[in-house]
Amino acid sequence: MNDISNPVLRGFNPDPSIVRVGDDIFIATSTFEWFPGVQIHHSRDLVHWRLAARPLARAAQLDMRGDPDSCGVWAPDLSYADGRFWLVFTDVKRYGATTVNGAKGVSLRDFPNYVVTCDRIDGDWSDPVHLNSSGFDPSLFHDDDGRSWMLNMLWDHRPGQGRFAGIQMQEFDRRTMALVGEPTRIFRGTERGFTEGPHLYKRDGWYHLLVAEGGTGWDHAVVMARSRTLSGPYTVHPDGAVLAGAGRKQGAITRAGHGDLVELADGTPWIAYLCGRPLPGRERCVMGRETAIQPMRWDADGWLRTLAGDARPDPSPAAPPLPAAPWPARLWDGHFDGAQLPEEFQWLRTPFPDRLFSLTARPGCLRLYGRETVGSLFEQALVARRQTCFRFTARTCLSFEPTSFQQAAGLIYYYNSTKFYYLHISTDEGIRLLQLMVASPDQDNILLDVITPLPPGPIELRLDVDGDALAFAWRPSAMAAWQHLPRTYDASILSDEVTCPGLPNFTGAFVGMACQDLSGAAMPADFSTFLYEEGDGRSVPVD
Missing domain, CATH: 2.60.120.200 (Jelly Rolls)
Known part of the structure; x- marks a missing residue:
């Protein structure tokens, strides 16, 4: 059995959302101001990955002209229900300023969230439907009772409110493609702050909420909380962070955070998460935030932990016992002989x-x-x-x-x-x-x-x-x-x-x-x- 070499998606590929459909595993990542929007990679063994789609490719789906640097498409969430894929994402139109001449000011930001669908990953995705604009990092949770819910972080621009106001949830009607009822704030976060990137899962009668906290730098972390009821209250994981590279500015994998869980066919949980690789001897990540994966375990107390129990990112986890599934090589000789732009661009x-x-x-x-x-x-x-x-x-x-x-x-x-x-x-x-x-x-x-x-x-x-x-x-x-x-x-x-x-x-x-x-x-x-x-x-x- 071969080891996985993290990160599996190298170069700028942050904010992973992972889903399994049968034998196929997909990861969607943020593209920010780069067009087409969202990258979706595909694997069958968690070792070999290929770019399968960039779904936001038409003017009706995405127009980022005027979006500031590092705005545009943030944190897409990919899920599967009713025989089709669901993708929710934010198109950030304004980042805003938090200080003016050294004085604290109001940080006004625009976070419209949308949903698109398709019956095939590499198919023609639908035109977007606007859902809300109350904060970024939307995700969909499809409960086992047939109902779906949208989560996103709540942005609070009022002075003194801390901006990151927690996680809100609202029911999403898959038939009408609309939010229904009123939003409810289900989690205010921990003392780490910067609570964002929510994902929700159900296991053994518990609702498990996974969030990113600590900011997307060296103190980034994956934090979890759980509740017997969907609306909470949620109790925070007793260990604190489930995964973190906090304080480790050197090393193969740092800045671990913003994760998402997938369960393989044998029930093994794996986490996909963003990470950084600093230059040797320098605390600078020129390749930005990349995507890594590693196996996790559910312990007897019902909480999720790394295999070693240390909440540390693993640069080379053992691959799962799946048949090797390499993809045919896609070789481009560097000459522009075709009618289509090579996929790396x-x-x-x-x-x-x-x-x-x-x-x-x-x-x-x-x-x-x-x-x-x-x-x-x-x-x-x-x-x-x-x-x-x-x-x-x-x-x-x-x-x-x-x-x-x-x-x-x-x-x-x-x-x-x-x-x-x-x-x-x-x-x-x-x-x-x-x-x-x-x-x-x-x-x-x-x-x-x-x-x-x-x-x-x-x-x-x-x-x-x-x-x-x-x-x-x-x-x-x-x-x-x-x-x-x-x-x-x-x-x-x-x-x-x-x-x-x-x-x-x-x-x-x-x-x-x-x-x-x-x-x-x-x-x-x-x-x-x-x-x-x-x-x-x-x-x-x-x-």
């Missing part, structure tokens, strides 16, 4: 990708149309994939002939509008130039360095990441030697832990391609290749 916010890119305008190339600035909350021609390991190389070859200093295209290493590195081609006074744009919370402005004039023709751009070391290089053709930029940069700024005060940081680092045209002329750039290669122990730069 996403873009930002807009449900109208045809305005951002085309795979048919110039066959064999991904054409990006120059749109708004890097960091725009509306229409940004940026196509990228997740960073999934500490050491990697990414490179691309592009053809781009800008006619204005307002036009740029190139290779981008991106977290959000305040944190990115962008090696790109532009022009100034008729001279085509290679430039590096850097945004970091450590500086007041976005910096732009002119690197060198460029020869005509296609240009290859490359970046190498080795832990927190980042190096750039370029060359005019595949036969030429790489020209390295003289500096090594700090990759660790593209992490949750490096932030401007008051801004949310809930995603992770991406690497990809971008194109801007601030004149509004939509000057295109054609990318013929994009290669992402995980490292082999090398140090940057690499020749």
